[in-house]
Amino acid sequence: MVIVYIEAVNGQLKKSSFEVLTYGKKLADKMSSSVAAICLTPCDSNVVGEYGINKLFQVSDAIFSHFDSKAFAKAVAEIFNANGGQILVLPFNQNGKALAPRLSVRLNAGLVNGANALANTSNGFVISKNVFSGKAVANYQIHTDVKIVSLASNSIPAEKNPTSCEVVAAATSVSAADFSTKYIKSELVSGDIPLSEADLVVSAGRGLKGPENWGMIEECAKILGAATACSRAVADVHWRPHHEHVGQTGLAISPNLYIAVGISGAIQHLAGVSSSKTIVVINTDPEAPFFKAADYGIVGDAFEVMPKFNEALRKLKA
């Protein structure tokens, strides 16, 4: 059985959950296997069913209201084993990145952390993922009977395939003693779209000359419903917060649209964004390396281009 680990916040599934549900369903079909989902917090089984999953192992113990990699790994492993799990699919998001490696050890299962496509099963079980920060792709063969795949965000589009979903109340032996961390508080950046989950990203770099000039970038993001990002140079001088830094030593992202304004496109920056579906580059320097990685571009001064670009976007959205 293919079992998909999904996450819900206040009853609402995260966007990454829709992608892993779609992936789990496609993988199960490909392998003529059954498929089910595990959710450790309450979620809507009708929504799970919309993505072709006909069974949901629902845990409703309030103990799981805050993430703890040790306790969560124990719970997921118990439910996975009790139900004949063979392949476990998780999102390669913040929690998934902590959980999947633990489960690899716990289940003695080969792991591909950050898969970017469905498995090729013509000769063994081979799964691809980006390596060298997007400068290459590696095809991993998993040799163990039990397999774990965590799926990089935006690798496959979520696809509806409605079915009715049976809810199975699942219990675990996890108690407070299994929790190794104590939750204190969350410091959320209110109103913003999380960069790691964003479909559209507007990013800017040193070409903007100073933090006071980010208004036009934020405006563009607001019109599009996009997240904002920045280059390392800009995060290092604190023009923008660290969590906005994308690139090899920051966050690697693969949105549908990445708009880079005043970023030259150093190899370290490209490494973190080159798997974006569509890249737009706005830069004064026609020789900027970023144009080689771009789909669309404007050679021009951001201070002249952005107001016109925002105006054109506003017209489209009107």
Next chain:
Amino acid sequence: MNILVCVSKVPDTTAKIAFKDNNTKFASDGVTYILNPTDEWYALVRAIELKEAAGAGKVTVINVGAGDNDQYLRKALAIGADDAVLIESADDLEPFYVAKEIANYARTNNYDVVVTGKETIDYNSFSVGGMIAEFMDCAFVSQVSKWDMNGNVATLNREVEGGEEVMEVSTPFVLSAQKGMAEQRLPNMKGIMMAKTKPLAKIAAVGGDPLVTIVKFDEPKSKSAVKLFSIDEVEALVKALNEEAKVI
């Protein structure tokens, strides 16, 4: 408090990435290697700062890799680690066994904290830290941007979607470090001289049957040439994004 900092050796961030033997192996000839940035800049530096602030304990750096990786460990010693351990194996040992070796060493030698960088910039697996913690059956907090200690209790900021989560955890624990935790330190001449005589132990790795292997590398899909628009054609660009790329 004794802190074990895991360091990896990776191709320089500007290295040309190429493959050999029918694209089954990374072509390492002529490639310059560095300490993995998040290991060096954040995990190692913060561990040294906390040891200095406590005025007690030690910071050990550990690498699982080729027998001649001394120079990378010496650099970590020059930055301020007290001693080093090299567990000799192939450089591309899979994360599962790297973690198993490190967990065994940490447990046997009673380290209070094991720290890694959030990921290595070669295979981007985000795996070793979580695996070490599971082998040690202790807490693991990933992608930590702030790390303070009060006695044996750590306060950590962990990155989550849309912000950060603050949590407390008691030793022993494992964490993976990312940007924000510390500022990069360059080794000074005194550090480089002292590093030459600091202890560096070598141990043979145990290893085991592979769980995963890389069967082939591919180049990323190549892009077609950029379509350029002039400043007066922004409306055409927006139209292309809407009707051709269908992304807005």
